[in-house]
Amino acid sequence: MPVAATGDYDDGNIFARILRGEIPSQRIYEDAFAVAFHDINPQAPVHVLVIPRGPYISWADFSARATDAEIAGFVRAVGQVARDLGLEEPGYRLLANAGVHAHQEVPHLHVHIFGGRQMGAMLPR
Template sequence: MPVNTRDPYDPTNIFARILRGEIPCREIYQDAHALAFHDINPQAPVHALVIPRGAYVSLADFTVHASDAEIAGLWRAVGITADLLALTDPGYRILSNIGGHGHQEVPHLHVHLFGGRQLGAMLPRT
């Protein structure tokens, strides 16, 4: 098990506030385990975010502390959201930034869905 799987959760982060209804979002899908909505600063023609309803900082936190139903529910919501946005064919990218090196900007686990055009290489070659 990873040593640091439970960084402190900040309940004032923007995704926690969206989940509480304090900040509006352009909702795509929601269920008991997840909420999907359009990104306010899209990086592709289609850019959505899927977040778990629980207070999880990172993937490590989520996979250690979330229930099996929450874990399955988040990934099911990712697939449903991709279908609702007609991304399944010809394809799309999912991405989750974790921690400082991963450039995570909001300390609430979230999955980006990108699509609507050819996305190119994942990372520049070094």
């Protein structure tokens, strides 16, 4: 069920539980600001999720409440993961759903990194 982009953070969501080590994940990157792991239901040959360590629901929440260091660290982590995966050439797609209209399913900010094939048009015309 999609979640609203506003409201109180649910520390029982699956990504919060992954961060605490309660649920296993195939981690490929982690630092003080972010954790990256393979999606359990990949939609492309490469499909990785990058999540901030802090309790943020959406980009709006993150940009309003995170420290400058958290924001910079998270953005750098996303870029580092893409480089580590060898996706700079021929390219990759980033996706962050926020709220009900975007079909955000987990109420924790996350960025999908898709690669390994041609992605096609962003939205149907």
